[in-house]
Amino acid sequence: MKILVLNPNTTASMTETIGVAARAAAGPGTTVVARTSSMGPVSIEGYYDEAFAVPGVITAAVEAEAQGFAALIVACFDDTGVEAARCRVAIPVIGICEAALLAASPLAKRIAVVTTLGRAIVPMTELVHRYGFAERVKVYAADIPVLALEDPASDARARIEAEITRALDGGAEAICLGCAGMADLADRLQETFGVPVIDGVSAAVTVAEGLARLGRRTSKRGTYAPAIPKPYVGQLAAFAPG
Missing domain, CATH: 3.40.50.12500 (Rossmann fold)
Structure with a gap:
């Protein structure tokens, strides 16, 4: 199986640290790919930074599902964008907290x-x-x-x-x-x-592996159902649901 571990900030050296820990925790047959967010702050330190990191998490979640990853781990202890990403994709999205x-x-x-x-x-x-x-x-x-x-x-x-x-x-x-x-x-x-x-990174890898082996995916009934289709405007137009 393939698991994507996303660093939701944009500091690549931190992604390397995260990737080493994630690969060390992975079992045989698991390929871990560590990726730096494509947009957002260089570090997430509070509510304001977190808000601007979420679009990068959503983008990574969509890419991970399209590329056949079994799960996405969001490697920030704020669990940045995890709930929103669960509404967007069916693969398990794991927050490290x-x-x-x-x-x-x-x-x-x-x-x-x-x-x-x-x-x-x-x-x-x-x-x-x-x-x-x-x-x-x-x-x-x-x-x-x-x-x-x-x-x-x-x-x-x-x-x-x-x-x-x-x-x-x-x-x-x-x-x-x-x-x-x-x-x-x-x-x-x-x-x-x-x-x-x-x-939390290592713990999240074991959770992701377990859910993937069990063949479980995110429930689309109720809380994590797809967002209601509607237009978004301005720079967020590309993130409009539906």
Whole structure:
């Protein structure tokens, strides 16, 4: 099977990090293709960036289905555009936040998400609540820009480790890394802290593989039914449904 992993920002070096983690998690017979979004911000840091990343996610979803991919993974912990893409295509569309929480759930009762900037705490907390984990998950931020994860000279890892320590001191029993750009840190952090550390990219690959092997596709009844046909105007005309 083929799985497309989309980096919904436009930083190609981050796509490479994501692709390495995704391929390492894939089972025999699975081909993982990592792709950078064709449009949008260089990093997604808050509601405004997220809004302008969604058209790129929709474009990638349509291409993935047309090109025969078994599933699409959206590699941003905001699960950017995931719900909209599910309305557009039938192949499974997996968000890495949802996948990480599902993977952590059987391993620990109290889970911490450690993300980048403080402005992400409220959006991710809202997302966690929407997925039904309000009583089990708390979101922490290491106060580092997303692109600092790509800079070897930054103190990003030390800040992440400090925030994990704070989360564990607060009662967390497992950690979800709240940014796709942290995908290469999971194993080392798990070894350092001795608790499960979940990278959402790797978790999403296993979810995507399982759904593909089961032959399950996105329900088109109700919530994820195709959008009602209508014209869109201006620069969004190409995204009009129907």
